Amino acid sequence: MDKIILLDQCGYLPQMEKKVTFRTEAPMGFRVVTSDGRCVFQGTASERIETASAGETVYVGDFSAVTAPGRYYIIADAGYESDPFTIDSHIYEEVFQKAFSFFYLQRCGCDLPQRRARRYAHKACHTGLATVYGTREKREVTGGWHDAGDYGRYIVPAAVTVAQLLSACEDNPSLAALYRGLPGSLRSLPSDAAVSEDDAALPMACLEEIRYELEWMLKLQREDGQVYHKATCYSFCSFIMPEEEQDELVLSPVSVTATADFAAAMAMAVRFYRDKDPDFAGRLAQASRKAYDALRTMELPGGFKNPPDVRTGEYGDACDTDERYWAAAELYKAFGDACYREDFERLAAQKIYHGYGWEDVGSFGNRAYLTAGRPIDLSLKARIESSMIALADERLLAAAADGYGTALLPGEYVWGSNMTVSNNGIHLYDAWRLTGDRKYLDAAAQQLHYLLGRNPVGLCYLTGCGTDSIRRPHHRPSVFLGKAMPGMLSGGPCGRRLDPAAKGLIPEDFPPAKAHADMYGSYSTNEVAIYWNSAFLQLLASVTA
Ligand code: G3I
Ligand code: 9MR
Ligand code: ZN
Numbered sequence: 001m002d003k004i005i006l007l008d009q010c011g012y013l014p015q016m017e018k019k020v021t022f023r024t025e026a027p028m029g030f031r032v033v034t035s036d037g038r039c040v041f042q043g044t045a046s047e048r049i050e051t052a053s054a055g056e057t058v059y060v061g062d063f064s065a066v067t068a069p070g071r072y073y074i075i076a077d078a079g080y081e082s083d084p085f086t087i088d089s090h091i092y093e094e095v096f097q098k099a100f101s102f103f104y105l106q107r108c109g110c111d112l113p114q115r116r117a118r119r120y121a122h123k124a125c126h127t128g129l130a131t132v133y134g135t136r137e138k139r140e141v142t143g144g145w146h147d148a149g150d151y152g153r154y155i156v157p158a159a160v161t162v163a164q165l166l167s168a169c170e171d172n173p174s175l176a177a178l179y180r181g182l183p184g185s186l187r188s189l190p191s192d193a194a195v196s197e198d199d200a201a202l203p204m205a206c207l208e209e210i211r212y213e214l215e216w217m218l219k220l221q222r223e224d225g226q227v228y229h230k231a232t233c234y235s236f237c238s239f240i241m242p243e244e245e246q247d248e249l250v251l252s253p254v255s256v257t258a259t260a261d262f263a264a265a266m267a268m269a270v271r272f273y274r275d276k277d278p279d280f281a282g283r284l285a286q287a288s289r290k291a292y293d294a295l296r297t298m299e300l301p302g303g304f305k306n307p308p309d310v311r312t313g314e315y316g317d318a319c320d321t322d323e324r325y326w327a328a329a330e331l332y333k334a335f336g337d338a339c340y341r342e343d344f345e346r347l348a349a350q351k352i353y354h355g356y357g358w359e360d361v362g363s364f365g366n367r368a369y370l371t372a373g374r375p376i377d378l379s380l381k382a383r384i385e386s387s388m389i390a391l392a393d394e395r396l397l398a399a400a401a402d403g404y405g406t407a408l409l410p411g412e413y414v415w416g417s418n419m420t421v422s423n424n425g426i427h428l429y430d431a432w433r434l435t436g437d438r439k440y441l442d443a444a445a446q447q448l449h450y451l452l453g454r455n456p457v458g459l460c461y462l463t464g465c466g467t468d469s470i471r472r473p474h475h476r477p478s479v480f481l482g483k484a485m486p487g488m489l490s491g492g493p494c495g496r497r498l499d500p501a502a503k504g505l506i507p508e509d510f511p512p513a514k515a516h517a518d519m520y521g522s523y524s525t526n527e528v529a530i531y532w533n534s535a536f537l538q539l540l541a542s543v544t545a
Helices: 093-105 114-120 155-171 173-177 204-219 256-273 278-296 321-335 338-350 362-370 378-400 417-435 438-451 476-481 500-505 530-543
Strands: 019-022 028-034 039-045 047-051 056-062 070-076 085-087 130-132 230-232 249-251
Touching: 019 028, 019 039, 028 056, 039 056, 093 114, 093 173, 093 204, 093 530, 114 476, 155 173, 155 204, 155 256, 155 362, 155 530, 173 530, 204 256, 204 278, 256 278, 256 321, 256 362, 278 321, 321 338, 321 362, 338 362, 338 378, 362 378, 362 417, 378 417, 378 438, 417 438, 417 530, 438 530
Parallel strands: 130 249
Antiparallel strands: 019 056, 028 039, 028 070, 047 056, 070 085, 230 249
16 A cells, blocks of 8 residues: 655754655644654644645645654554654765765676675676777776666766766765775775875765776777767676676767766866875876867767667767866866866857756856856856756746655656756755755755655665665666665656566556656666766755755
8 A cells, every 4th residue: 555654764854844745635633753652743734735746635744843863753643654764963874875885886897895895796897808889999998887777887977977976075075074985995095095184074985986987987088089988788788797797898989978078077076186196186187188179179960879789878968068068167167278268158158058967967067167266257157046046946846836845847757757856956955055045955855855755656765775665676786686785776757668667567647756666677767877876965965064
């Protein structure tokens, strides 16, 4: 039976707004009760919200007045009980730790020893040379993180993931500093980067993990500066462990989006590594500028398309202007050359772009320009800010019309909808930073609560967290080992049936926010991906900062 009371299964920080959804026919009285049965709050869920995305009318209650740390649950007057939850100022530390650990466990090209990876230990995978598509040239491209439930490694999502993880560290350095990696991981820090007192506030272990991806990305840049789109096999393998995928690796052709995103992510990374490792930062800077120079003469209209015999993820994107926009802003911030500023201002004069996802990356550009710390055009600054606030205002309206607080409209439940939920939260957070208006921060936090349990499916979408979370994600090691790796965000409901499992299991007329199948086969609703986890982590870090 469907759950009647929906809330964040992980819990709330004491000062957070706390809303709860009741799937009842009428307003519902409820009590917040401690685990030993003491009632600490009594209220009525009286706000009636017709929620189109879930095909339901629900009632919403508010227990923000409960702020004392503790373990609680909710009892409705009609007798229904909620999942238990915790109120505590440290509640999200473990969530952050788990979701960040995912990146270590996705590492490609190195042994994951048992003392660190436990059940998910495996031997080095994908260590063979890759063939440059259509040639006999071979290149060494080991390293990086597997993209998702498959073992491909793709530059476009990699760049976005790096940018979001760095943003998470920047927005909430003290949360990020608590990440110490998996058991034993500090031992693998380079000796000159040993954690000292001074470094206590710096997310060393996070930066070490992100560097693992950056080192791989550097290998995908061609001598002329252009960047290969991806390193994968020709097709997806079956549900096997990564080192068992022994098919030939192929480097798909270069693309504009890969080259631009690469330039941007490298430029962004420079400022995080400059003090800790100037040589590495220098390599990043050089690679970034070289990619940007190459980009000036690159034109591949229509975006990247898989060669006929390559059947792995495409990450095709017909519009590459927002990627150029992000690169120009990020290089201006990192290096200060007037040409980068001119490029950005020329593109921004035509359109202000937004987006923190693999396909739309404009928001990274806006952030970089606004925080460049260098001369910028003040009237353009004002236009970017008001465009960001207008976007957040649209999202605020959508969230208010949804009984679960999500800022998605019914038509927006696409493949990876949980990424969009996360990124909507970040747009709302951006508006909070610009205006100081608490309503944006509260709405941003609602996006987090939706992901962690206050949703129409009634599951915590992050594996291994909460009382009732995703158990059968489309993720090869999890399927092979029969146990969901912890800390992974499921892609989330998808309004269209885009895989055989979803077609077979989800009725055609099911409402979009419920169109999810916690089944291994459902890659369009229940896969995982590095850029979904990074979106989640950036949202988590920002709203709890
Ligand atoms: O862009 C259109 C939009 O205009 C339209 O309104 C909307 C309506 O459905 O669809 C949008 O296109 C969607 C596109 O993503 C952009 O969001 C497509 O329907 C949807 O099929 C497509 O899904 C992508 C999927 O690959 C299939 O290509 C996901 O975003 C993307 O995250 C996913 O990525 C895969 C990799 O290919 C392989 N590795 C796993 C990874 C995660 O599943
Ligand atoms: O595992 C693959 C997943 O990462 C992709 O998102 C998905 C869509 O491209 O494809 C999955 O692989 C399936 C393939 O497309 C068809 N044969 C079965 C594969 C595993 O379910
Ligand atoms: Zn691998």
